[in-house]
Amino acid sequence: MALYEEETFAPVSPNGQCLTTSAFTLTVVVVFEFQVPIHDLPTISMLETLFVPINRRFSSLLVGEKNGEKKWKKVEVNVKEHVKVPTIPTGKSPEYYEKYLVEYLLNISSEPLPEHRPLWELHVFPCPTIRAAGNLIFKFHHALGDGYSIMAAILSMVKRADDPSLSVTFPSWNSSCTSSKSESSHDVKSVLKRVPLVSSWILNTVRDFGWSVLKSSVLADDLSPIRSGEVGLEFLPMDISTMEFSLDHIKQIKTSLKVTVNDVITGVIHLGTRLYMKCKDKNAGDKKATTVVLLNTRRNMEASNKSSSEMIKPNVTIPWGNHFAFLQIPLPKLSNTSPGYDPSPNFDPLQFVYESHHVIKRKRNNPAAFLTGGLLDYIRKIKGPETPARYIYKTMSNSSMGISSLIGPADQMSLCEHPISGIYFSVAGVPQSLRVSVLSYMSKVRISFAVDKNFIDLEKLKTCVQNAFESISKAALHS
Incomplete structure (x- = not known):
């Protein structure tokens, strides 16, 4: 019985515990903009083979204990329940679909994720907007992880668009240009x-x-x-x-x-x-x-x-x-x-x-x-x-x-050989x-x-x- 519980339940991180209370709940919405149409994107198989296996949290429910603490409980995932395709008027202009996408993002951001299944969704927006030929929208409960966890999940699914055999690299961001000379630890003046x-x-x-x-x-x-x-x-x-x-x-x-x-x-x-x-x-x-x-x-x-190969080993x-x-x-x-x-x-x-x-x-x-x-x-x-x-x-x-x-x-990424032209995210709640x-x-x-x-x-x-x-x-x- 102890072994079963250990395999089935996993603790939620301390910060994650605070994000699953009645005080407030946060969700993260990540938008992928594609360079090409996504009508032929194998969404279901992609989620089953690339996304769900990344981490057990994507196939777990949040369950509570008497003291208010919550744990992840492993369950079977029906991927089709997590995929949403809105009914959108056809034959409209990219400007129309751009406004439609914004309204759609506002609506799904304000809706709580169902608690009877793992806390994520994928919304497929196949119509061309001003910036993209199609959009995929991932919606995560923030208890699943923070930005770095989500980035690790993204990198687990994608390949480099120019050469899939190479790892995705990252730019230098926070390194300051200032430099200083090292001082000897034996220098009394340095100590003073x-x-x-x-x-x-x-x-x-x-x-x-x-x-x-x-x-x-x-x-x-x-x-x-x-x-x-x-x-x-x-x-x-x-x-x-x-x-x-x-x-x-x-x-x-x-x-x-x-x-x-x-x-x-x-x-x-x-x-x-x-x-x-x-x-x-x-x-x-x-x-x-x-x-x-x-x-x-x-x-x-x-x-x-960090290379992407390191980041996907969370x-x-x-x-x-x-x-x-x-x-x-x-x-x-x-x-x-x-x-x-x-x-x-x-x-x-x-x-x-x-x-x-x-x-x-x-x-x-x-x-x-x-x-x-x-x-x-x-x-x-x-x-x-x-x-x-x-x-x-x-x-x-x-x-x-x-x-x-x-x-x-x-580097530019691609998902199932569909080049990604842009990414952005927002936090709701x-x-x-x-x-x-x-x-x-x-x-x-x-x-x-x-x-x-x-x-x-x-x-x-x-x-x-x-x-x-x-x-x-x-x-x-x-x-």
Whole structure:
């Protein structure tokens, strides 16, 4: 009997426990854009032979125990139940199907996954849109895994479009261009120099940990054009749209400023968001606003140093599940600008990149995020997953926006010999009016926005982000 239970049941990761409570439930929607029509894509056999065998979670149900903890229970999978093909009018224009796809994404994002079968679905959208000849939409319950787990799953199914015998590679993203000379550990002066650094590290840890706890309990951001403060934001209708930037262009900015690609992207999003806030409310440049950034907590995990063959061995190199922590990053203020899209001539847009760089570097280099995670895990063991789940919910709802980013393949992929021209993802169920997802693929960075449909002007926000990118690019390349 013990052997049967061991084979049939598997524990849900600590973070995954918090994502399966009554407090809130998150789902991840991943969209594959295809270069060619997908009418002949062998969907059922692909799922049976390539997808379901990747990990037992894709053939398991979530079952609860008396203490609120949940486990994965292995079951037989009827793949046909997981495949959805919408009834779509024929003979329409790509523009029509583009709008139809957006509405379809909004509808499936808000619908809960049935609990009587494994927590994933595949939606086939065969009609040609503006960007693609056809789309496949994977919908995952977030308890199945985080972005790196999902990327591992994707890489288990695809091949390189140019040469299927080669492994998919990843771009270098977060390596800073700064360098430093190593100092001898026997140098007394070197040791003395480290004393204030250690003191600063301790102070930063205490400050960031304390601020994180307060921000997730009693300190809420100001109401603003990006934070309505309305209860139940996770259930309101959302609008989804994406935009692209050249990864090579971003790397040029990174090299010029000696920061990381992630710093540049975060700085662009922060500046664009502040410009939008200022455009909607001339007094919003000074309003208190915070971004929740997801931090991968896997040890020794650098996607740029991993081949796809390594990533698809999740039980060996990259543990499955939800291994993340939250970094709470304040949005720099934007007081010395005129209302509208463009900052004043005396404004330096690079401050948004540099502030993102310094704050993220400081928070990544001290254990405050891990201490918060340890605290939540301790609370979960004592009181069950509902209490830390409410803490995480409060962390998100007290903040103004969220950013999750993922490094995608540098090479074009194909699925069953159908070339994939683009990928993007979005997270649903988050109690925020503005959510941003970032994914690189080939030579592009795709930014996906999900916003409260009746509160945020999505097209105006995208215009502000585009202007922010151009302002930062111009300032960086002439600095």
